Amino acid sequence: MNARRSIALLYLGFLASPAWAETPGSLDLKILENQLGNLKGATEPACSSCAEKPDSNLCQDLRKFSCAPGDFDDGTGIGVTGNIIQQKVADLRSKSRNTFIEGFSKRLGSADESYEYLRKLAQSTLGLVDAPQCKNQLRDPACVKLLSSGLADISLKRVFPSAELQMTGASSFIFGYSLRDIDLLTQNSLYENIEADLSKGVQRAITDQTMQKKIAKKIFPDIRMLIAAKIKENVADPNTQRQLIDKVNGIQFGGVDCTLMGGYMGALSVSINSLIIPNAYYQHNKNEFRYCNGFLLGNQSEFQIAMVIAHELAHSIDPCNIAKGPSAFRFNYSSKEEVNAEKEYPFQGLLECLRKEDSVRASKMPVNPQIAVEQKKIADLKAAIEEIKRAIAKIEKKLKKSSLDPKERVVLREKNLTLKEELMEKKSELDKLSGGVGFGTSLVKTENPLFCDGDQIGEAFSDWLAYEVIPDYMASKHPSLTEEQFQTGYANAFRGFCNTMEQGIPQVRGQEVAFDVHPAMEDRINSMLLASPKIRAQMGCKAPSKRRYCPALPGGKTK
Amino acid sequence: MKIATNWMVFLVFCSMGTGVYAKDKNLRELQLSVTYGDKQSKFSVQEINGGALVEFHSNYNEHRKVLIKPEDLKYILEKAAALDGGSDKKSDCPREFLSISSTGIGGKNLKSLVCFTGRQPNLKTLTVLSDLLTTVIRLR
Numbered sequence: 001m002n003a004r005r006s007i008a009l010l011y012l013g014f015l016a017s018p019a020w021a022e023t024p025g026s027l028d029l030k031i032l033e034n035q036l037g038n039l040k041g042a043t044e045p046a047c048s049s050c051a052e053k054p055d056s057n058l059c060q061d062l063r064k065f066s067c068a069p070g071d072f073d074d075g076t077g078i079g080v081t082g083n084i085i086q087q088k089v090a091d092l093r094s095k096s097r098n099t100f101i102e103g104f105s106k107r108l109g110s111a112d113e114s115y116e117y118l119r120k121l122a123q124s125t126l127g128l129v130d131a132p133q134c135k136n137q138l139r140d141p142a143c144v145k146l147l148s149s150g151l152a153d154i155s156l157k158r159v160f161p162s163a164e165l166q167m168t169g170a171s172s173f174i175f176g177y178s179l180r181d182i183d184l185l186t187q188n189s190l191y192e193n194i195e196a197d198l199s200k201g202v203q204r205a206i207t208d209q210t211m212q213k214k215i216a217k218k219i220f221p222d223i224r225m226l227i228a229a230k231i232k233e234n235v236a237d238p239n240t241q242r243q244l245i246d247k248v249n250g251i252q253f254g255g256v257d258c259t260l261m262g263g264y265m266g267a268l269s270v271s272i273n274s275l276i277i278p279n280a281y282y283q284h285n286k287n288e289f290r291y292c293n294g295f296l297l298g299n300q301s302e303f304q305i306a307m308v309i310a311h312e313l314a315h316s317i318d319p320c321n322i323a324k325g326p327s328a329f330r331f332n333y334s335s336k337e338e339v340n341a342e343k344e345y346p347f348q349g350l351l352e353c354l355r356k357e358d359s360v361r362a363s364k365m366p367v368n369p370q371i372a373v374e375q376k377k378i379a380d381l382k383a384a385i386e387e388i389k390r391a392i393a394k395i396e397k398k399l400k401k402s403s404l405d406p407k408e409r410v411v412l413r414e415k416n417l418t419l420k421e422e423l424m425e426k427k428s429e430l431d432k433l434s435g436g437v438g439f440g441t442s443l444v445k446t447e448n449p450l451f452c453d454g455d456q457i458g459e460a461f462s463d464w465l466a467y468e469v470i471p472d473y474m475a476s477k478h479p480s481l482t483e484e485q486f487q488t489g490y491a492n493a494f495r496g497f498c499n500t501m502e503q504g505i506p507q508v509r510g511q512e513v514a515f516d517v518h519p520a521m522e523d524r525i526n527s528m529l530l531a532s533p534k535i536r537a538q539m540g541c542k543a544p545s546k547r548r549y550c551p552a553l554p555g556g557k558t559k
Numbered sequence: 560m561k562i563a564t565n566w567m568v569f570l571v572f573c574s575m576g577t578g579v580y581a582k583d584k585n586l587r588e589l590q591l592s593v594t595y596g597d598k599q600s601k602f603s604v605q606e607i608n609g610g611a612l613v614e615f616h617s618n619y620n621e622h623r624k625v626l627i628k629p630e631d632l633k634y635i636l637e638k639a640a641a642l643d644g645g646s647d648k649k650s651d652c653p654r655e656f657l658s659i660s661s662t663g664i665g666g667k668n669l670k671s672l673v674c675f676t677g678r679q680p681n682l683k684t685l686t687v688l689s690d691l692l693t694t695v696i697r698l699r
Contacts, residue, residue, distance in 0.1 A: 157698050158694065179627065179631035179694075
């Protein structure tokens, strides 16, 4: 309780800090340049004083610290490693039980006859058909109590995720209800309305409205402006520069509620999962990003908030999404080959640099040899089918001619029949190879827009752009942070990811090869973030990084 | 009665927690994955002795196995039978899609991928399936 109170107090102190008192989107780039003056020479730091004060080990390995347990205040907010989200959710769940029981009880105890069917549905689903309490009338208080309590338990499980889910190697449990009954119950309109009301109350209680406003009015506009400035600085072609800036300036903040996406664990609209799972995303068709509430429950550090927002905004112009948008106003790669297309990307030389072994080594999904062989067979079969179709068409054209010699007509008819049989065989072979309907158009990559699938380059670029703008943002918004606070802050930017991003899903038989489009956490932090001279300077690291920095140079060139 | 006996034997066997069971290639199987931003979850339904093992994994360190009875599997398969072959391109929604692969359901093998933001008729069926499987995992 004390820990929670102190977090709340520190959080309130943070809200009252003068940095936040600025007007929305007030970050002035000229002021920023002045404030960054001491960082200008940071690309090649002098090391004359290294002997006096050796670099912190964090200058070489920040990842380990970002995974360390505890609460870490970096001067902009607190980043927490551990199960704080689960604790908050468990508290709210236990507080909500009575509200849920009352919510159901009020309706089920109602004299309104329209609730009789719901009472019967509940009675059947919960196995209370022969319960003595419900023998006379389902509206008897004792029966209503049982029904309400049972429905509240079902509803609580649908609204709140189970803490027990977060176990690995869990053994099997038996589903205790009839799935048909449960489905009928949970689809019933009256049940749905009651549950939706109760869920809304929980959602309101867990949503951080204050931070949502702050992101909308302050952090997001400032980050967006810095990204636009970075594009101006690095993209040489004026038309491309304009297109990219227009796209970034058009991005909207969709809020912290990620329910509309369908929910992370499934598609239960009443579930609060999408409000408690740390997540964020950019959606290209809406040109919108969301910063899901779950991030805010575990981490209030502005380092993380700003970093994640910058990363998501960067996705709008990453090597995949840059080619999406209105046909006349998007970047078009002239080459169909990725190796050549990489050279066309407006941030010249950057993608090649991010793929290097001593940088973040953004890689492509290895080709599954079995899939490659099947793809080849499918392509060959399709070509053969087309050839047979052409031959049939040719023969049928000849057969239509009345002047055709009768003997030749017989030969052609036989040939036509043979070709049609061959066509049927090839088609059936193709169906078998395609594994049924749909396969040929989805999982086999017949047409794959460049850099969009099975390639870490999109995530690597988004990290890179975020690492380019965040030092400027922090220097401007929090000019008096100490080196130690920067060290803690940059670790906080990743705090909480250790339990998620580094956990792969065990491969399920028959599915595609496991491949994470995110580079390894170790590389994202130690190889790329710690290679940024500006970040190193803020953290007080005097020795240059041992890893390759992929610099952004004016005029759209990289070293 | 025989079915009930078999089912009880099966439950006792599986509840021993060994997780080892014989697989028959002809048994019906369904795998549904939900990709949503950085998060990914996968459900698999594997037919065993008429019933099924429903397994859930996510990249948020979650893992759960639930055994369902033959009538519950039948109900899931009835819903899955509504699937047709419609698919979206993964490249249209690399970060938000539902995908399914099934064997032996409705006498056919099927793979389909639909974008949350797309207009595929399969989207509704996959959402219903995802709802059902989520319910199974949560209400076990």
